[in-house]
Amino acid sequence: MNDHPTKICDTYKQTKVRCDECMDAETEIDFWHECYNGKHSNPEDCPTWYDWCNCGLTMAEDIEYLRGQRNGLREELLEIVEQNKEMKQLLKTILETDCLPHWAYERDVIDEESIADMVRRFVKESN
Numbered sequence: 001m002n003d004h005p006t007k008i009c010d011t012y013k014q015t016k017v018r019c020d021e022c023m024d025a026e027t028e029i030d031f032w033h034e035c036y037n038g039k040h041s042n043p044e045d046c047p048t049w050y051d052w053c054n055c056g057l058t059m060a061e062d063i064e065y066l067r068g069q070r071n072g073l074r075e076e077l078l079e080i081v082e083q084n085k086e087m088k089q090l091l092k093t094i095l096e097t098d099c100l101p102h103w104a105y106e107r108d109v110i111d112e113e114s115i116a117d118m119v120r121r122f123v124k125e126s127n
Helices: 009-017 026-035 056-096 115-126
Strands: none
Touching: 026 056, 056 115
């Protein structure tokens, strides 16, 4: 395969004359058709190989895979956001209804903040 298509040939761009390395029109059509529609497993068969096949079909599959990953992560994020809202409401309810046991109000010697203080701070900051 000739790796010098006319569309990227500097000689052709400047002079509009094909150099000896330029592809003829039919070969160039085949080259670009293979680029747009190809999927290859080795560099010898692929006209756009750079660490892997960069042809249209391969790229389309990669894009579809990445979109699937993105959509899956979006669903997980929405679920976490919803759980976070529910947890905020639960902590607010616990604080407002005085459901914390007596020991939750005792300050921790190391952090000097009780569980009740942490809940109170979280509820205040999340509003």
